[in-house]
Each structure stands twice: as C-alpha cells, then as structure tokens.
Amino acid sequence: MLRTILTALTLFALWLLMSGVYKPMIIGFGVVSAIISVIVVRRMDNAADTDRLEIRLGVFATIAYWAWLMIEIAKANWAVTKLILSPSMPINRHMFRIPYSQKTDLGQAIFANSITLTPGTISVEVEEGEFLIHAVGYSSDDLDALAEMDSRVTAIEGDSK
Amino acid sequence: MTWQFVSEIIAWVLILSGSIFVVIGAVGTLRFPDFWSRLHAASVSESAGMILLIAGMCMHSGFTLITVKLIIIGGFIFITGPTSTHAVANAALTSGETPESDEDSAK
Numbered sequence: 563m564l565r566t567i568l569t570a571l572t573l574f575a576l577w578l579l580m581s582g583v584y585k586p587m588i589i590g591f592g593v594v595s596a597i598i599s600v601i602v603v604r605r606m607d608n609a610a611d612t613d614r615l616e617i618r619l620g621v622f623a624t625i626a627y628w629a630w631l632m633i634e635i636a637k638a639n640w641a642v643t644k645l646i647l648s649p650s651m652p653i654n655r656h657m658f659r660i661p662y663s664q665k666t667d668l669g670q671a672i673f674a675n676s677i678t679l680t681p682g683t684i685s686v687e688v689e690e691g692e693f694l695i696h697a698v699g700y701s702s703d704d705l706d707a708l709a710e711m712d713s714r715v716t717a718i719e720g721d722s723k
Numbered sequence: 724m725t726w727q728f729v730s731e732i733i734a735w736v737l738i739l740s741g742s743i744f745v746v747i748g749a750v751g752t753l754r755f756p757d758f759w760s761r762l763h764a765a766s767v768s769e770s771a772g773m774i775l776l777i778a779g780m781c782m783h784s785g786f787t788l789i790t791v792k793l794i795i796i797g798g799f800i801f802i803t804g805p806t807s808t809h810a811v812a813n814a815a816l817t818s819g820e821t822p823e824s825d826e827d828s829a830k
Binding site: 579580582632635636639642643645646647651653654655656657674675676677678679680681682683684685686687694696698700 | 744747748750751754755756757759760762763764766767770771774788791792795801802804805806808809812813816822823824825
C-alpha cells in the first residue's frame with residue numbers, strides 16, 4: 563500500500579514538473595491521472611507476471627561513476643573527432659571481445675550502454691560472459707580502458723550488498 | 724558584468740560547441756567508409772553534441788521548469804541513445820553485415 567501511495571505521489575510530482583500550469587482544474591487532472599495510472603498498474607500486477615526490476619546500486623558510487631564516465635566520453639569524443647577531421651582519416655576498425663564481470667542484468671546493461679555511449683566503441687552482441695565490441699580507432703590500450711570501466715561498473719553494483 | 728550576462732555567454736558557448744560537434748558527426752557519417760564506422764561517427768553528435776546542447780539550453784533558461792524538463796530529456800536520451808545504437812548494430816550483425824577489420828590486414 564505504501565508503495566502504491568509513493569508511486570502515485572511520484573507520478574503527481576512528475577505531472578507538476580511537466581505541466582507548469584497551476585490552475586485548480588489542471589492540478590485536478592494531474593491528481594486524477596496519477597490515480598488512474600496507479601489503478602491500472604495494480605490491475606496489471608494482478609493479471610500479468612509480477613516481475614519487478616530491482617535497482618540495487620550505491621547512490622554515491624553511481625554518481626561518482628557518472629562523473630568518471632563523462633570524462634571518458636569527453637576524451638573518446640575528442641579522439642573520434644580527430645579521426646573524422648584528419649585528412650588521411652587513420653581509422654583502425656576492429657572487432658573484439660571483452661569479458662564482463664557484472665552479476666545482474668542491470669549491471670551488464672549499464673556496462674554495455676557505457677561502452678556504446680563512449681564514441682569509438684559499440685557493443686554489438688552479448689555472449690556468454692563477454693561482449694562483442696566494434697571499435698573504429700582500435701588500439702591495444704582500448705582493452706585496458708574497457709577493463710577499467712568493467713571493474714568500475716562492478717564496483718557500483720557490488721556496493722549495495 | 725552581471726550574472727545574467729555571464730550565464731548568457733556560457734550558454735551560447737555551450738550551444739555553439741554542441742552544434743559544431745553535431746556537424747562533425749554528420750561529416751564523419753559521410754566520410755567514413757562503411758556502415759560500422761559510420762555508426763561511430765553518428766555517436767559523436769549523439770553524445771558530445773547532445774550533452775553540450777542540453778547543458779547550454781539549461782544555462783540559457785536558468786532555474787526554471789524548462790531546465791527540469793531539459794534534464795529529464797537529457798537523461799532519457801542518455802539511456803535510449805546507446806540502446807538504439809546497439810539495436811541497429813546487433814540487427815546488422817544478425818542480418819549478415821560482416822565488419823572489416825583493419826587490424827588483421829595490417830599484420
């Protein structure tokens with residue numbers, strides 16, 4: 563029940579942030595739509611599977627990871643920009659595999675998305691215990707950089723337990 | 724030098740540099756030789772361009788509801804962008820688009 567009320571309050575807060583019009587009628591619409599959404603979700607919980615995505619990540623570790631990732635994105639962007647703009651275009655395309663050490667689906671998704679988010683590397687396929695990565699400016703340093711990213715993602719995942 | 728003036732300048736620097744990265748991504752998409760490397764070029768405009776543009780627009784609008792919406796949009800693109808890139812790359816691999824490797828031919 564507490565979970566339901568919290569969901570309704572979160573949805574209503576989102577409505578207030580999104581609308582920006584604070585007339586009684588509009589706010590009333592917000593209340594009604596938040597309640598209707600929660601009722602629909604409750605009904606779906608009864609009817610369909612009750613799979614819940616549990617997010618267990620350390621809050622501060624996650625924020626620190628995002629900050630680190632931003633710097634990595636900036637560096638990778640600069641590298642790919644140089645590749646694009648240099649007249650000889652010294653690209654070095656290569657496909658390779660990198661092992662992942664995350665236990666949960668969420669951790670693996672964060673790692674794979676982080677790889678794709680940094681320009682120059684794209685996660686193409688998930689295989690047993692490793693990702694298939696395509697890189698445009700491949701060098702052997704990439705393996706070390708990705709291994710470091712892997713251990714950092716595992717660190718924010720393991721922080722909660 | 725009021726704060727308004729300074730934030731305006733920061734906003735326009737961010738927006739202009741973001742636009743430059745979007746253009747660079749487009750140039751790369753045209754210049755790169757094959758499908759796989761073009762995906763990488765597109766992700767330049769998707770990451771650097773998007774982040775700088777959204778940060779610039781946040782600075783421009785200041786502490787308003789618009790900034791909150793922009794941050795929510797940014798977070799959304801941050802998650803959906805790489806997911807869709809991965810979906811395209813995975814679909815290409817599944818349908819038999821084999822990547823060339825410069826690493827092998829160099830050896």
